[in-house]
Amino acid sequence: MRIAFVPLLFCVLVVGWAWFVAGHIASTLPRLIDVEGQQIRMLVAGQRGPVVVLDTFGAASSDVWGTIQWRCARFGRVLSYDHGGTGGSDPGPRPRDARQIAMELHRALRAAGLEPPYLLVGYSFGGPYSRVFADLFPNEVSGLVLVDPSQEEMFDWLKRHRPDLNRISAEERAEQSEFGCTYRSLDQARQARLPAIPVTLITAMKPFGERDRRLRPQWLASHQRWLKQIPDARHIVTYQSDHGIIWEEPDLIVDAIRDMVDRVSRLSLHSQTHGDH
Amino acid sequence: MENRRGWIALGAGGLLCALGFRLVDPARHLRETLDALGGVSMGLAIFVTFILATISESNRRESSGLFPTRLFTLPVSTFTLALAPIAFGVLGVSVVYVVWARLLWPALGRMLPLDWPLLYLATAMACYQATLWALARLPKIRLLVVGTGGTLFAVGWLLFRDDFAGTTQLADWLGLPGRAAWCGLLWMLLLGALALGFMAVEAQRRGGWTRLGWWRWTWPKFSRRLFETLLDSLAPARRRLNSPQAAQLWFEWRRHGLLLPVATFGLLLIIMMPALWLSPLSADTTTLTVSWVLLMPLLLAFAFGQGFGKADLWSKQPAMSLFFATRPLSVEDRIGAKMKAGLLASVTSWLLVIILTPLWVCGCGDWESLARLWATATALYPGATLWLLPPLVVVCLILLTWRLLVGSLYVGFSARNWLFGVAACGVFAAVLGAPLTVLALNQQPDLPRKLLRVPSWLPWVLALLFSVKVGLAFIVAIWARRRGWLSPRALNRYLAIWMAVTASLFVTAWLVGPVQGWMKWSLAWLALLAMPLLRAAYAPVALARSRGR
Numbered sequence: 001m002r003i004a005f006v007p008l009l010f011c012v013l014v015v016g017w018a019w020f021v022a023g024h025i026a027s028t029l030p031r032l033i034d035v036e037g038q039q040i041r042m043l044v045a046g047q048r049g050p051v052v053v054l055d056t057f058g059a060a061s062s063d064v065w066g067t068i069q070w071r072c073a074r075f076g077r078v079l080s081y082d083h084g085g086t087g088g089s090d091p092g093p094r095p096r097d098a099r100q101i102a103m104e105l106h107r108a109l110r111a112a113g114l115e116p117p118y119l120l121v122g123y124s125f126g127g128p129y130s131r132v133f134a135d136l137f138p139n140e141v142s143g144l145v146l147v148d149p150s151q152e153e154m155f156d157w158l159k160r161h162r163p164d165l166n167r168i169s170a171e172e173r174a175e176q177s178e179f180g181c182t183y184r185s186l187d188q189a190r191q192a193r194l195p196a197i198p199v200t201l202i203t204a205m206k207p208f209g210e211r212d213r214r215l216r217p218q219w220l221a222s223h224q225r226w227l228k229q230i231p232d233a234r235h236i237v238t239y240q241s242d243h244g245i246i247w248e249e250p251d252l253i254v255d256a257i258r259d260m261v262d263r264v265s266r267l268s269l270h271s272q273t274h275g276d277h
Numbered sequence: 278m279e280n281r282r283g284w285i286a287l288g289a290g291g292l293l294c295a296l297g298f299r300l301v302d303p304a305r306h307l308r309e310t311l312d313a314l315g316g317v318s319m320g321l322a323i324f325v326t327f328i329l330a331t332i333s334e335s336n337r338r339e340s341s342g343l344f345p346t347r348l349f350t351l352p353v354s355t356f357t358l359a360l361a362p363i364a365f366g367v368l369g370v371s372v373v374y375v376v377w378a379r380l381l382w383p384a385l386g387r388m389l390p391l392d393w394p395l396l397y398l399a400t401a402m403a404c405y406q407a408t409l410w411a412l413a414r415l416p417k418i419r420l421l422v423v424g425t426g427g428t429l430f431a432v433g434w435l436l437f438r439d440d441f442a443g444t445t446q447l448a449d450w451l452g453l454p455g456r457a458a459w460c461g462l463l464w465m466l467l468l469g470a471l472a473l474g475f476m477a478v479e480a481q482r483r484g485g486w487t488r489l490g491w492w493r494w495t496w497p498k499f500s501r502r503l504f505e506t507l508l509d510s511l512a513p514a515r516r517r518l519n520s521p522q523a524a525q526l527w528f529e530w531r532r533h534g535l536l537l538p539v540a541t542f543g544l545l546l547i548i549m550m551p552a553l554w555l556s557p558l559s560a561d562t563t564t565l566t567v568s569w570v571l572l573m574p575l576l577l578a579f580a581f582g583q584g585f586g587k588a589d590l591w592s593k594q595p596a597m598s599l600f601f602a603t604r605p606l607s608v609e610d611r612i613g614a615k616m617k618a619g620l621l622a623s624v625t626s627w628l629l630v631i632i633l634t635p636l637w638v639c640g641c642g643d644w645e646s647l648a649r650l651w652a653t654a655t656a657l658y659p660g661a662t663l664w665l666l667p668p669l670v671v672v673c674l675i676l677l678t679w680r681l682l683v684g685s686l687y688v689g690f691s692a693r694n695w696l697f698g699v700a701a702c703g704v705f706a707a708v709l710g711a712p713l714t715v716l717a718l719n720q721q722p723d724l725p726r727k728l729l730r731v732p733s734w735l736p737w738v739l740a741l742l743f744s745v746k747v748g749l750a751f752i753v754a755i756w757a758r759r760r761g762w763l764s765p766r767a768l769n770r771y772l773a774i775w776m777a778v779t780a781s782l783f784v785t786a787w788l789v790g791p792v793q794g795w796m797k798w799s800l801a802w803l804a805l806l807a808m809p810l811l812r813a814a815y816a817p818v819a820l821a822r823s824r825g826r
Contacts (some may be wrong), residue, residue: 004751004754004755004758004765004768006765006768006769006772007751007754007755007768007769007772008751010772010776011747011748011750011751014747014805014810015743015744015747015748017805018740018743018744018747018802018805019740019744021736021740021798021801021802021805022736022737022739022740022802023736024795024798025736025795025798025799025802026733026734026736026737028794028795028798029731029733029736029795030729030795031733032730039730041729041730043794045794061729063794063796066794066796066797069794070794082729087725087726087729088725088726088729088730089726090726241656242656244656247656247657248656248657
């Protein structure tokens with residue numbers, strides 16, 4: 001009996017490729033973590049190294065971190081997750097302010113078996129959330145990378161000069177969603193005191209449209225003024241990206257996170273050595 | 278009442294819809310879906326009424342739908358003969374509309390008007406019947422007129438909406454209230470249609486359009502000549518057809534392949550021409566139109582693909598005629614010709630779209646939204662990828678169109694009525710069901726959460742199903758090879774094509790998906806599923822069997 005060699009080889013190759021792809025999909029799918037009855041959709045990439053927590057505003061799914069998360073997975077265990085009530089996570093208790101988000105994240109980290117210290121990366125409104133987390137759990141945070149973060153000072157300035165922007169209706173406030181709790185979360189971030197940890201802040205200066213062009217200098221100034229309060233701070237200003245920096249310049253963010261991991265490791269080594277003496 | 282069953286089915290459908298809408302609580306979150314369902318069901322019911330109310334009969338000798346000749350034996354005047362079917366059709370479509378407007382829509386909390394819609398439907402019905410009778414001996418022109426008129430009718434009711442700008446402009450020009458002007462036009466059309474219908478029936482009763490006798494004899498010859506010349510220019514046979522395969526390819530291209538480019542071109546004109554009057558279009562309208570234009574070849578290929586495998590697409594008989602069955606061509610030569618014609622059709626259609634769309638956007642549209650999209654793309658993709666993506670995407674669109682055309686070759690080759698029926702149901706279900714399903718799913722508040730919770734076992738199950746499919750395709754292909762329906766060369770060639778197409782789709786999917794992780798790999802998975810394997814393996818079996826039947 002003659003064997004149809006080419007079709008057989010083809011079938012083996014195609015089926016093998018299909019299982020290979022299926023394996024990759026299965027291994028890169030986010031899992032559901034049970035946090036006291038609340039299902040949180042979470043993806044942990046990477047096997048070893050410090051725990052890096054990626055956070056952003058809840059309206060964005062954790063999948064936005066895809067490229068950055070998998071690149072950072074080479075040197076750390078990197079976590080992204082959907083806030084309660086957004087993406088694939090169950091709704092959580094209200095109000096959905098920064099404190100609530102931080103508490104939920106803390107419980108989720110414990111439920112996922114990820115031990116501190118944590119290196120927090122907050123993008124956009126994830127910046128205030130990360131700062132509130134660091135204030136609530138100062139002994140569990142080793143470093144902070146803020147990627148074009150929302151700053152309370154900027155929102156105050158916008159309230160005075162551009163009241164048409166960031167307007168939140170009475171219904172949205174009453175709903176107590178993340179968006180409705182924007183100013184409440186910013187107040188919590190204002191009150192937050194950072195522990196003595198290294199901070200890196202990236203400011204994206206490329207304007208997105210004419211209106212944004214006029215606002216960007218103020219945005220930069222608010223970042224600079226806030227950083228003056230931080231003893232161990234680095235400021236990276238890029239003119240290559242606008243606020244969509246996580247898509248436009250993922251390399252810059254990955255480098256900043258890697259740099260922070262190195263700084264945190266050196267500090268940890270230094271404190272250990274110092275402790276030995 | 279020749280179509281008694283049809284009318285009964287229509288009535289039963291209406292009752293079912295009425296009952297369904299009464300049972301569903303309109304206050305629930307499915308409100309928009311129910312509205313869409315109501316609109317679609319009413320549109321379908323009106324369409325079916327037009328088909329059922331058609332009063333014409335086939336004349337085998339002349340192959341045309343004339344006014345039923347046997348009715349001329351009735352002792353009534355021509356006026357009564359012409360008026361009665363039109364009145365019957367008007368009554369039918371009015372009843373259908375009233376049923377929907379007064380029984381179904383109120384259940385959804387909407388009250389539709391009766392005055393102008395009834396006049397609109399009556400005019401449409403009268404025009405339809407009169408056109409059928411008046412152009413009975415000119416079937417191609419009749420098809421064109423009915424098709425164009427039907428399209429205009431399907432969108433014309435928008436003119437009666439108070440918020441339509443055109444109505445206001447006409448009203449200003451005529452110094453009349455907008456709707457009144459259009460209603461006046463409808464009355465004129467209705468009377469004209471009645472007169473035309475009467476003249477057509479009277480002419481037929483007297484043996485034809487005697488005063489237009491020269492036209493009657495010269496037009497068919499002229500139109501056939503024109504049609505043939507057009508086809509020859511589009512599918513020239515100047516090259517020597519030095520092999521049966523080349524001849525078959527020429528035949529397939531001329532008879533079936535041309536359909537897709539011609540339909541694409543026609544629809545492009547229908548979509549783009551109105552913009553010449555409405556220009557400059559807003560940026561959002563331009564983007565929306567361009568999106569539909571880009572979807573069009575794919576949608577058309579999906580619809581045409583179900584019948585593309587037929588020996589003669591234009592024949593009403595699904596079975597292969599003796600003439601086709603006995604041609605000195607192997608099964609794989611026939612399939613090869615179909616596939617090549619399909620590829621030629623896809624390339625031509627996309628060339629038309631690629632050439633005409635930018636010209637149209639320059640002339641009537643606004644680049645702003647498209648420029649914004651490009652700006653987003655420049656942000657998302659690095660330089661080399663950015664310039665590589667447009668040609669790759671075009672190639673993939675061509676390949677996908679080709680795949681939609683030839684993916685269901687086995688349906689046509691099988692020459693089985695029930696399979697055609699299933700395929701047609703699939704097309705209808707996809708065209709009507711997909712948007713409604715998306716609409717319904719959109720309104721489920723928990724749906725996005727459920728969709729994002731992909732269980733980790735799902736990829737493995739899909740891989741298992743895919744492996745079974747590949748295994749079955751292998752068995753079928755080897756069986757076809759052993760029966761002599763497929764040569765090893767043809768089989769290997771298809772496998773090479775499959776690999777090449779899948780690889781290009783995979784590369785494009787990999788480059789397009791900017792986010793790594795499960796989403797990127799899922800796109801890679803879709804690329805793997807795009808090209809048919811089992812269906813392609815079954816195609817020669819279906820053709821060989823129907824050929825021998």
